[in-house]
Amino acid sequence: MKAIIFHGTGGNPEVAWYPWLAERLRKRGYDVEVPHYPGLNVEPIAAFLPGVLAAHEFGEHTVVVGHSGGAALLLALLEHVKVDRAYLVAGYCTRPNESEEPVLQESYDWDAIRSNVREIYFINSAKDPYGCDADQGRTMFDRLGGTQIVRNDGHFGDYNQDYDEFPLLDRLIG
Template sequence: MKKRVFIIHGWGGSPEGGCLPWLKSKLEKNNFEVIAPQMPNTEEPKIREWVPHLSKLVGSVDENTFFVGHSIGCQAIMRYLEKTGGKTGGALYLAGWFVLENLPEEEIEIAREWTETPIDLEKVKDATKNHVLIISDNDPFGGFEKNKEMFSRLGAKIIILPGAEHIENLELPVALEEIIDLTK
């Protein structure tokens, strides 16, 4: 059975941003089915829109279903996983977060529901045992130590990219290596 990878972009982003098109292309060349949707209302993302949208796209899950998220896309994936009830193969989080800092005032309000609505980490762990976080030590949206701590509660493998800010590189070989490793 062909392995499926869902790539979920970040806030204000698109499937064409950062390393996502590069990663999609590389995974397709490795015989993965890759789905990289445009998420709804990307300038003002809402849990009640993003999670059902992802759920509809994914359909039924199995251990050949994998996820890659960037920034708020990681949040959407975890919130989907806590509700799915099925077992998936794994998730790779790029610049994933639970807390944010240094946001402009208007973005604090948009982020509030994401940062203040708890995620049941035990349910996320039940949905998939394989988590990898790639995070930078100087992400301008901060929360480095707290975000590392929260992802370690998931049992995530944590990879720190020094000086990579919000991980918006055009190519990210470590992400490709990690998602391929997750699928083995």
């Protein structure tokens, strides 16, 4: 199995729970990638996505994890590639606040996304400081099905929210 963990806007592979989860998955035999994409949610998704598609191999034994802007990236990505499972943490598919969101597409091919992922999980908080909340998770769930999990864990890691481990996500991935 392979896992690719996509950081959020302004993030990098060394923050939050990404290194912890990567190590946990490696110990279970996963080949893990945690790429650094400084252009995430800076460059328009139409220009950004081809580089991501070219940089990784995806397949029926691939698990993808995205946090915040990285979860929004997964929606665009899943229109083009097949994976086993996708985990969208603090994800969103519409503007969650007043900030520009170049990672978002104007619309999504929900049927293509649904057919390209065997299982999809949305993990959001009831309240999120950036608006990536349970309502956003519900919007994606309503279009794609899958499993929605609502916690009370803020943004699941941020500059002012330490979140160095994510046992729930580790258990879900298995």
